[in-house]
Amino acid sequence: MLEHGGNLRDATLRFGRSDWLDLSTGLNPRWYPAPTLPGNAWHRLPEASPELAQAAQACYGAPLMLPVAGTQAAIQALPRLRAPSRVTVAAPSYAEHAHQWHGHGHTLTQIPYAELDAAIAHSDVVVVCNPNNPTGATVPAAQLLDWASQLAARGGWLVVDEAFGDTARHNSVAAHTGMPGLIVLRSVGKFFGLAGIRLGFVAAHAGLLRDLADLLGPWTISGPAQHIALAALHDYAWQTSTHDYLHAEGARLAALLASHGIASTGTPLFQWWAEPQPEAFWQHMAERGVWVRLFREAARGIRLGLPPDQAGWQRLELALKEWTEK
Numbered sequence: 001m002l003e004h005g006g007n008l009r010d011a012t013l014r015f016g017r018s019d020w021l022d023l024s025t026g027l028n029p030r031w032y033p034a035p036t037l038p039g040n041a042w043h044r045l046p047e048a049s050p051e052l053a054q055a056a057q058a059c060y061g062a063p064l065m066l067p068v069a070g071t072q073a074a075i076q077a078l079p080r081l082r083a084p085s086r087v088t089v090a091a092p093s094y095a096e097h098a099h100q101w102h103g104h105g106h107t108l109t110q111i112p113y114a115e116l117d118a119a120i121a122h123s124d125v126v127v128v129c130n131p132n133n134p135t136g137a138t139v140p141a142a143q144l145l146d147w148a149s150q151l152a153a154r155g156g157w158l159v160v161d162e163a164f165g166d167t168a169r170h171n172s173v174a175a176h177t178g179m180p181g182l183i184v185l186r187s188v189g190k191f192f193g194l195a196g197i198r199l200g201f202v203a204a205h206a207g208l209l210r211d212l213a214d215l216l217g218p219w220t221i222s223g224p225a226q227h228i229a230l231a232a233l234h235d236y237a238w239q240t241s242t243h244d245y246l247h248a249e250g251a252r253l254a255a256l257l258a259s260h261g262i263a264s265t266g267t268p269l270f271q272w273w274a275e276p277q278p279e280a281f282w283q284h285m286a287e288r289g290v291w292v293r294l295f296r297e298a299a300r301g302i303r304l305g306l307p308p309d310q311a312g313w314q315r316l317e318l319a320l321k322e323w324t325e326k
Contacts, residue, residue, distance in 0.1 A: 011291050022305075023290060023292050024292055025195070031192065032192045032235070041224045046223040048067075048218075052221070052226050053065050056186070056233055061169075063178045063203075065209075067201055068199075068220060069199065069220045070187070070200045075185070077212060077216060078100075079103065081211055083105070085107070085156075087125040088127070089127040090110075090112070092295070093133060093161075098127075117143075123151070123156065125151075127159040129163070129164075130162060134293070134299050136271075141171050162184055163190055166190065166192075167246055172184070177205065178205060180208075183202065188233075191246070191269070197229065198222075249306050256313075257304070270303050270304060272295075272299070274299075278301055278302055279294065281323065284319070285323075288315075
């Protein structure tokens with residue numbers, strides 16, 4: 001199993017403390033306030049909810065969407081829906097994509113974002129995180145749609161992971177997923193800060209969504225998750241204010257890092273940089289109770305999410321100051 005952020009149990013076992021400032025996930029630290037749940041949310045079998053899919057379609061602007069138990073469920077299932085294919089995954093990116101496509105008879109290639117255009121002609125499936133996790137790199141929507149058309153013409157797929165796309169909805173291609181071969185993944189875990197309910201959505205043409213639903217089986221989304229997500233997806237006022245809050249906090253984080261000589265890139269939810277001494281920086285922060293995301297391989301560097309409050313900002317600033325003064 002690959003390593004992911006949010007692994008505070010590992011942090012506690014390794015460093016022997018529990019007062020963590022967890023900046024390792026890139027989740028909105030001010031999560032959507034869950035409404036009071038009706039009692040039958042815990043009792044009834046959670047049959048598929050047309051209302052949930054419709055709320056997601058309205059929120060994300062997609063013609064059809066399938067609720068799934070986090071986008072991770074779709075990432076694991078999609079490689080099983082194709083015959084052996086030539087698969088290109090943009091790198092660096094969320095490591096589960098390459099990990100899951102590296103099997104089921106597929107031939108996997110990982111290439112930098114700058115080389116994707118040239119790879120389209122030699123690929124059956126191309127996977128892109130947009131914006132990218134962890135670097136924040138983006139591909140313009142028009143470019144993605146051109147790639148999707150080229151791939152679809154020969155039965156191929158373009159998979160666009162928009163898990164961090166809620167703060168840049170102008171660049172989403174979810175509205176175009178009625179066309180064959182374009183698959184978009186969306187998550188309520190990041191922007192809504194609701195990773196614990198394990199809910200995401202897949203936008204694609206009807207035939208692929210039917211195949212995916214058959215593969216995943218019944219009762220994939222718990223009753224409580226359905227009730228909470230319906231409220232969040234319908235709450236456009238909260239979404240608007242949260243969009244503004246995250247953009248302001250993201251700019252604050254980038255400015256704080258820059259004031260300590262760190263030139264970062266990212267999204268309103270996180271910042272990343274190619275730290276020359278990533279293990280030493282990670283160790284330094286962990287010893288001060290600040291848990292950050294260390295990348296050791298393709299994206300060798302550090303990713304930081306947003307502190308939840310002023311005390312968290314002060315704690316991060318002090319740890320950065322002590323790092324730069326070493």
